[in-house]
Amino acid sequence: MASLAEKRIVDDEDHPVDPQARPEELRLLEALLFASTEPLDQATLAKRMPDGVDIKQALAQLQADYALRGVNLVRVANKWTFRTAGDLSWLMTRESTETRRLSRAAIEMLAIIAYHQPVTRAEIEEIRGVVTSKGTLDVLLETGWIRPRGRRKTPGRPLTFGTTEAFLSQFSLEALGDLPGLEELKGTGLLDSRLPSGFSVPAPSDDPALRDDEDPLEIGDNLELLLAPAADPETGGEEG
Amino acid sequence: MASLAEKRIVDDEDHPVDPQARPEELRLLEALLFASTEPLDQATLAKRMPDGVDIKQALAQLQADYALRGVNLVRVANKWTFRTAGDLSWLMTRESTETRRLSRAAIEMLAIIAYHQPVTRAEIEEIRGVVTSKGTLDVLLETGWIRPRGRRKTPGRPLTFGTTEAFLSQFSLEALGDLPGLEELKGTGLLDSRLPSGFSVPAPSDDPALRDDEDPLEIGDNLELLLAPAADPETGGEEG
């Protein structure tokens, strides 16, 4: 097997500028690295390669060979492997849109926010009569149809939620005021006409100006943190 | 994205002899083909590549680039993929997974199916002069190299068998026409299963389109059931 190294030297002398005369050990290395199911370290490669090959130098040369290619030879945790060139990572992703139906809980919560905004989570729960899971709120925030708009000036300073422009365009509404009121809902049969006299439906408004009882969100308010434990009555309820 | 093609021309003009100035599309192609688990066909590649790239020409160039390397670009079943060079199999022994050794009967049966497809079990037995055990057929089906493709329009409507893409991939065949010795066999008229016949030697074909004398498999055809009693002369004999 030492003949390989010799052969190479001979080749180099015979055709010093022939770019095709590639040392055989580079072929072996690239085949081994290509087929391996995991990155290989130098010792493992040396064991598999013919004797007398300078693995370190061969790896360096192979790395140079592939440096400008779409596939590079990289060293990860002292092991060698082929990887797609970093600048081509865009090629390795496929984007797709996936249509998802909102859950019933989410659409119910969205409806309350639309009609009663600005509204806090506790108020939503008061109206719905059930506690809302944080997951439902997350999904709604992901739709981009609702947004936290401020904080209620009450103890605990809970977040207030309102709808966005994306909400209007999703439901083909010119303005939030186009949401049907009590009489219209009764007219379409969605609301029972024999409801008690005290029953009312608010005239919704998504005016971005904060109400008197709202504080602005602070700069740096981390929404993820804001929505977590403290604002989650479920976890609180379990303890009670 | 057309800028890529332009860029290349500019590069070529600027550095007409710079060996490093490799067209960007070759980088993209090698990245895609290197990364993929499955061989990719030209249409799939075209979809992922920028517009205006001559994929066919780029593939040819890439194939030439890798021809002398330890990893070659090969075409299998009309799809492109990188494979380790065939002459390096001695090096790769440790990578090889223990593949099940096929019995002589199974190998012969596979060859008959490959060269005579579409072919029925009775025709296979006619050529081999022995009944085939269901076990042999099961083993072959398990490899994924053969598949039932339809039913012959003859009494009993026996299943016809053919090879799959996995077969081409396993034996590094670009297409069925590359089967070794196919031309000689056709020349001697030995591929015609009917004796003795001097004319119209049928060429084997894995074209999924059914032949005139084939019916499609019915929806809900249960392969397990199909291959069992009725199609099995051995078990059939026990019942008779």
Place this chain on the structure above:
Amino acid sequence: MSAEILSFETGRPAEIVEGEPSLVVDVEGYEGPLDLLLALARQQKVDLAKISILALADQYLVFIEAARKIRLELAADYLVMAAWLAFLKSRLLLPEPATPDGPSAEEMATALANRLRRLEAIREASNRLMNRPQLQRDIFPRGDPEAIAEVKHPKFTATLYDLLTAYAVQRQQRVLTTVHLAKRTVWSLAEARASLERLVGIAEEWSCLDEYLLSYVVDPSQKATVFASSFAAALELVREGEMELNQKEAFAPLYFRKRVPVAAAMSAPDLPVE
């Protein structure tokens, strides 16, 4: 040792050399009569196209005869082939009839030669196929392919109708639920009577109804309904003779006890002393 004896007894020794030195009678090694014929034909060491079918038939019949002598169990198809070859041999040796009905002996011989050539050809082809570089044996795909990441952008769907229905249903549900809860706060006469009956059963002595009722009234807002229902129920029980009521004056506490039989009632009622 025992294995050897056993194989001798079953008449299936591995090797029995017959008259022809090259002929090894071991039918187990062949895959059917055609395979055996092909092996015999190869011994003629000529191109299969030029093989002597007559000589081949002779060899086959000799082999079969030898196998039968050593009581080798022969599958039926070996014997069928032997019979067919014997028939073919006789046809080949006899002059052909002027107008043969079926295929001539020559045609039958050619057909057999062709079958042998075809089997030989497919054997050769399968060898060449298996000798091709095979995937995972000789050549290898990328061992650690990089997955193409699928980035999914969710697109949510909901209609205005969904939204309005959800709103109306929730609001309406709340209203109805409230009405329902209000109903449950009333203590019915039946409930009051059932409770009193249970209590009277154990109250031999005068007991204060108010104290008893208060223990039942969890929610202060229910006090009125509990007292009203219990009073009505108590009057009913007195009318039925199940219980006795005693009140010193208007708005004074009410005392009750189980009504005692007439005999016992003769003794003076001893009212509880506060």
